Amino acid sequence: MxxxxxxxxxxxxxxxxxxxxxxxxxxxxxxxxxxxxxxxxxxxxxxxxxxxxxxxxxxxVVPEGPDGQPWLQYINAEFVDTAQYASAGPKKACFANASISNPWRQTGWITMNEQLKVLQEAGAISEMETRDAQDSDDTQIADIDYFINEGNCDVFVISPNSTAAMTPAVQRACDTGKPVIVFDRGVQTDCPVTFIHPIGxxxxxxxxxxxxxxxxxxxxxxxxxxxxxxxxxxxxxxxxxxxxxxxxxxxxxxxxxxxxxxxxxxxxxxxxxxxxxxxxxxxxxxxxxxxxxxxxxxxxxxxxxxxxxxxxxxxxxxxxxxxxxAPVYSNFQWRTPLLAIQKIFAGEQVPKEWVLPQSPIEAGELDQYLALNENMPDGHYAKFGGEDLPGYPQVWEDRIIP
Missing domain, CATH: 3.40.50.2300 (Response regulator)
Known part of the structure; x- marks a missing residue:
């Protein structure tokens, strides 16, 4: 009862x-x-x-994909062809973010920016212009329309503030013919090239x-x-x-x-x-x-x-x-959209619905994750998946928010 x-x-x-x-x-x-x-x-x-x-x-389900890189793994994926987007040279990403208003999103935002540095050095992404909606549907709709009207985006990345309100704006981004990547929350259209999220x-x-x-x-x-x-x-x-x-x-x-x-x-x-x-x-x-x-x-x-x-x-x-x-809503998902950009413009297939692994931390793993994150602040998330990125561990320890 x-x-x-x-x-x-x-x-x-x-x-x-x-x-x-x-x-x-x-x-x-x-x-x-x-x-x-x-x-x-x-x-x-x-x-x-x-x-x-x-x-x-x-x-x-045992995830498929590269060992030790859960941000590139996937569960029960149906792949989509991206050959139409294949082109050489670094691309400009335009990111419409719901917010960085809580520690989970701040942890992911730091990780995303460290991944960006790697892809910029590799020549896959030239820059990522970001607009933060500060948890406002109206602001994020305006942000997406700004990117569309600006006309300088090679790819749109969107972490929606909410589902239904953001759907028309995401559809408008798709209508430009440029690839659209949605992650974390979904929208009520299947027009994005890929939708990235943990199990749920x-x-x-x-x-x-x-x-x-x-x-x-x-x-x-x-x-x-x-x-x-x-x-x-x-x-x-x-x-x-x-x-x-x-x-x-x-x-x-x-x-x-x-x-x-x-x-x-x-x-x-x-x-x-x-x-x-x-x-x-x-x-x-x-x-x-x-x-x-x-x-x-x-x-x-x-x-x-x-x-x-x-x-x-x-x-x-x-x-x-x-x-x-300790259940987990995989924070490492913040890396995946940028890696998806690299794959899409290389003409590689990506999952249409990219379901990432989501596994809790059990008692036998506790010491391992405490040791890996020994100097991290209390608001840090242990399964953030950024240990191989260039700023590790300092930028997360110092909570350097880009």
Missing amino acids: RRRHTTATAIVGALALMAALAGCTTDPSVAPSEEAAEPTEEAVDWFDQALFDKQDAERD GFAWGIDTAEFLIDRLEEGDKVVALRILPGVDVLEQRWAAAEKLFDEAGIEAVDYFTGADPAEIKKIISDELAKGDVAGVWMDAGDGAVAAIEAFEDAGVDYPVMTGEDEMSFLRKWKETGLDGL
């Missing part, structure tokens, strides 16, 4: 953070996020059995719920901490987890927190006052440390817990020795 608790404080926090978090990690096969951005309880069924089944199956939100929800269910007993309580209501990928993560918790007889109570550490501590403390809390589930890693500290403050055993591959959670996981899992 699942119960939802949406506190007034959480709703205030959600309103305050809506713009900032709208550019957070997202799932591509989703309804438009701007249509679901109102932080109120709505009778929306986010569960999609077909997409659940697709992403569940993709979790078990349902896969996240399945990974995390199965981890908790395997370690808990029927009737145990799980507290689910959710950042915002109505945000596509977050809702899909919870829709998958909720289904599996219900089937397993796990009592799951979910709260919207606005990613506010004080609110998270209060929620956990209140639930502990009612009785045992066996597990904590999160739809993103923000606030994971605060949740763990609430158990410490109460002097009770740590829960079984899922967080994210953000360094703050990984470090606290190691420090406490709790039974944990």
